[in-house]
Amino acid sequence: MVRYCALASGSNGNSYYIAKGNSAVLVDIGINTKNMLLRMASLGINPANIDAIFITHEHTDHIQGLSVFIKRFQIPVYLTVGTYESSRLQLPDYLLNFIKADSIVNVGELSVYAIPKYHDAKEPCSFMVTDGHLNISVLTDLGRICANVQKAIEISDVIFLESNFDEEMLDKGRYPYYLKNRIRGGLGHLSNRISLEAFIAHKSDRVKHLILGHLSGENNHPELVEELFAPHCSDIKLSVALRSCATPLFEISLVEQEHIQTTITYQSIQVIQYS
Numbered sequence: 001m002v003r004y005c006a007l008a009s010g011s012n013g014n015s016y017y018i019a020k021g022n023s024a025v026l027v028d029i030g031i032n033t034k035n036m037l038l039r040m041a042s043l044g045i046n047p048a049n050i051d052a053i054f055i056t057h058e059h060t061d062h063i064q065g066l067s068v069f070i071k072r073f074q075i076p077v078y079l080t081v082g083t084y085e086s087s088r089l090q091l092p093d094y095l096l097n098f099i100k101a102d103s104i105v106n107v108g109e110l111s112v113y114a115i116p117k118y119h120d121a122k123e124p125c126s127f128m129v130t131d132g133h134l135n136i137s138v139l140t141d142l143g144r145i146c147a148n149v150q151k152a153i154e155i156s157d158v159i160f161l162e163s164n165f166d167e168e169m170l171d172k173g174r175y176p177y178y179l180k181n182r183i184r185g186g187l188g189h190l191s192n193r194i195s196l197e198a199f200i201a202h203k204s205d206r207v208k209h210l211i212l213g214h215l216s217g218e219n220n221h222p223e224l225v226e227e228l229f230a231p232h233c234s235d236i237k238l239s240v241a242l243r244s245c246a247t248p249l250f251e252i253s254l255v256e257q258e259h260i261q262t263t264i265t266y267q268s269i270q271v272i273q274y275s
Contacts, residue, residue, distance in 0.1 A: 001253040002134050004158060007031075007039045009140075009213035010243030013061050016138050016160055017045060017249075018129040023108025026053045027127050027138045028062040033069050039246040047073050052107045054114075055079035056141060057121035058087040070095050078105055078112070082123025101125040115152055118143035120187040128152055133254050136160075140214040143187035145198040153202040158252060160241070161199060163212040163229075164189035165219040173219050183219075192220065192228050200232055208252060213241035 007015040013031035017024065017040075024045075029036060040047055053075055056062055067089055070077050078097045079087075099105060101116040101123055111132070114125040119141045126149070128137040137152045140162040153159060170180055170191075182188050190198075199210065210233060212225050222240045229238055241247050 001251050002131055002136065002158075003249055003251050004136055005043060005249045006160060006211060006213055006241040006247045007036065007043075008243075008246065009160070009215070009241035011061055011164070011214065011216050012243055013064060014140065014214060015065075018110070018136050019049075020109045020131045022049070023110045024050050025107055025110060025112060025129060026050055027129075028056055029053055029065040029069055030061040030063060032065045033072065036065055036069060043246060043249040045249070050075050052105070052112075053077045054105075054112055054127050055083055055087075056126060056138070057119060057124035058083045059121060059141070062141075063087055063089065067091060078103075080114075080123040080125065083121070086122040115139075115148045117141075117149060118146055118187055120182065126152065128156065134158070134252055142190050143185070145190070145194065145202075149198070150202045153198065153207075154204050155206070157206055158209045158211070158250075159199075159203075159207060160211045160213055161195055162190045162214040163192045163195040163220070163225050163240075164214050165191050165216045166221070166224055167191045167193060169219040170216075175218065189214070189216075192225055196228055196232065199229070207236055209237040209239070209250065211239045211241055211247065215240070215243060217243055 003019045005017050007017055008031045014028045015030055016027040037047060076095050076097055078099050080101055081098050099114055101114050103114045105112045109131055111130050113128040115128060117124055117126050126139050128135055135156045136158040137156040138160045139149055139152060142149060142162050222242060226240050239247060
């Protein structure tokens, strides 16, 4: 059985928890330690049991709580050299582990696959976490739906997928023109529409749970997202991660996926590295 949740998801902070047995990892830690601990406690998660933290990129909403958290609980962190250099953080060498944007890291019962992507950061990557049977992908901060992201959607049982902005709200909103172009320009974020089109085009019958996240507080509403995706999720569980609180702690077991005869992991996919 694999347990998972979004502890934080939105342009105000992101962190995702995935665990099996005694093995547990976080993807990003973009809220402060006080709020992280409150949200973990509400779900019965012991921070001392986190084995590793994986960082997707250097933007503040993904690393804000990193330095304090890893020092307090002595947790190793995995990130690319580009991410670390651009973050300007000073982390203890003994907790610091550099990975490439197409690396595989084994953490107890889990393996974590880095997935290169397009985003306006230096050497960013998404992550897929697997126990060898069940694949959970964290796919946010995507400038576009590239081949790597397509493959991750195809082989995932659970998908945390970005649905950042409503196109009409962004167009009519108060953001300056340069910021609107940054968001929708191919290195920023996915609109609700593009996210839905990608999900419909690339999901397989193995997907059992879609969690939409990284919603903009200015240019989106959870109700809009749910209304758009619900007609296409009649046979799977649909959740929307809110900006203000953690999702429930979900569980998925291999029994639910008995129809899967062969487990495909990201290692069997040709990964495209982006310069």
